[in-house]
Amino acid sequence: MTHAIPGYVCPDDGTRADVRTAPWCCPVCGGPWDLDFAPDPASSLDPASGPNSLWRFGSALPLPGAFSVTMSEGNTPLLPLGERIHAKLDFLMPTLSFKDRGAVMLAEVARRLGPERVVADSSGNAGTAVAAHCARAGLSCEVFVPEGTSARKTGRMRAHGAAVRVVPGGREAAAAAARAEADLPGVFYASHVYNPYFLHGTKTFAYEVWEELGGRLPEVLVLPVGNGTLLLGAALAAQELARRGVRPPALFAVQAEAVSPLAAAFAAGAEDAGPAEQRPTLAEGIAIPAPPRARQILAAVRKSGGTFLTVSEEALAAAHRDLAGRGLFVEPTAAACWAAVGPAAPSDPLQGRTAVLPLCGAGLPAPTAA
Template identity: 65%
Template sequence: MPAYLCPQDGTRADTTALTWCCPVCRGPWDLAFEPSGPLSLNSLPGRVNSLWRYEEALPLSAPATTLGEGRTPLVPLTGTVSAKLDFLMPTLSFKDRGAVMLAELARRLSPERVVADSSGNAGTAVAAYCARASLPCTVYVPEGTSPKKTEQIRAHGAHLEIVPGDREATAAAARSAADAPGTFYASHVFNPYFLHGTKTYVYELWEDLGGRLPDAIAVPVGNGTLLLGAALATAELHAQGLIDRRPALIAVQAEAVSPLAAAFRAGADDLPDALPGPAAPTLAEGIAIPRPPRARAVLAAVRESGGTFLTVTEDRIRAAQLDLAARGFYVETTGVACWAAVGDWTDRSVVVPLCGAGLKTGLAP
């Protein structure tokens, strides 16, 4: 059985416990888990056409909550840049990859309630999969969250709590609620099962590219869940001898809210204890996270891969959204950040995720 493991102090906990953080340091859990066996390309044809086809690599199996998530198309944008269309997931964002893992785990633990916090996409995904699992769900979102996202959360039957203030205030409110007995905190940041869902993004790339990966994988980074999932997958594939090199991980942040990029450029291993002032507004609301709890892990993963951080201005985000729309892809403003950052690369192959549908936020003003 997998176990929760604190990367800071080594504390362990059973995954059947409704514990959402390390009781010693209150930090996020990792998962002590090893794939059950190596995959092979020849074993995959004929398997279920969802992320659950990579069952050897997943800490849960035989899900009852699946909505057919995963296996999104990979299409070329230029001679070197390709896009993975994760906005075609059931709730229109890549967060379904992790949300299905959280809802399936919660279903097996039978809590009295599920709570989650989000700037929108994770909340809609958790709401949808809790509906699928017949679990009562409350989602906390900051004021100013896109009305289309809050509408989607309500449509799935979740109770919506709109929190005055920013994303940090929203997380604090959800974590307070998560401490109540009988509560499962479906945190896409603190619960490592979410990361093991997002890592299937890279397993799909590996399969679709015939057993190899591109030179680089660019991902938008706020809390860093997709990047950390990618780091898990590349490490697992490399350890099993299924790839001979690990691609560089390119972390993209909005210039307006880029604490991790600043720490990376300063050579720091973590964020400073005090960050200057409140977060500035940005069109990339989904990655506007001033103090991500897994900052240390994100910085280490980028460095170990030989990757880097890139930042994009608001004008480049606007231009990238229109450019992708002109190519046939209507993507929300957070989801275009990577295209804004690497769209003109010509010297190496790179894959960018188109993480959320444009209908979730509309065109940038």
């Protein structure tokens, strides 16, 4: 029996498209797609009876029928960091970052569509996650990376069998090169920003929090935001769970002071964000000067009653050391939320509320001699 794959819809102009024939972005406005899908709130949601992976939330996911691509992604533990704050250890994923949540969805979609090859653009974790899951699905994969991407990161992609194309210039140049390939026949663009299936993978973060907290969500979810894929996934889950009677959390979005276009737009009351200067920061993973989904991110935070917080480089470094001292060695970007709401934060932004924050990516130790 074949099952229909939900199609795309543009959140700005309502354009609809079939996943099998759609371009990688809305042909009218050029913006990212959303998915023409909403789970039935009356459907059974019994994750305990499902597999030990994010597919345990199958009734809330947009891919009907049996799945085949998995490395037991998801189901990561919650760890108390204080009286009111829990950390969700998403760095314990198969490729060591939360990007596995979205990558497994993209790989399953691609497997069903059967393209000649899959292309992606990334400067690190997303490329590794897509490469690994394409390998699992038996798909040919090519990852476009900006020049200067570390050999350790590109080596991990190649280890999974992906072809790595180094593009002169920065992150946007790599994205432009991948998108040029995405317009060719037989290519599936596994974009963690433009393809909404990725967001329906990341929403399982919040579904798991709901499960782990006994059928409720915390008062606040504190989330690092660059392209906003984790925050928008969490917002999706909160909306879907609200239809089941679950009280939604406020969304606190965290950016590095060095590159914070969304925080600046939020403070100015703007509906969209202008481009920011690309400056160096320890939080490389969220240093996105012009997020394509800026309007959606800002709207989601406002709708939730949340806010934006920014953190200095000094605070990032201190939070990174503090987490390591607690036994949690994560990448610097993953320390941003702890810097924003942890004990060293300059104020108490949570104001006594309960919160969950993700530790999104593992720290990689320096190589040692044999």
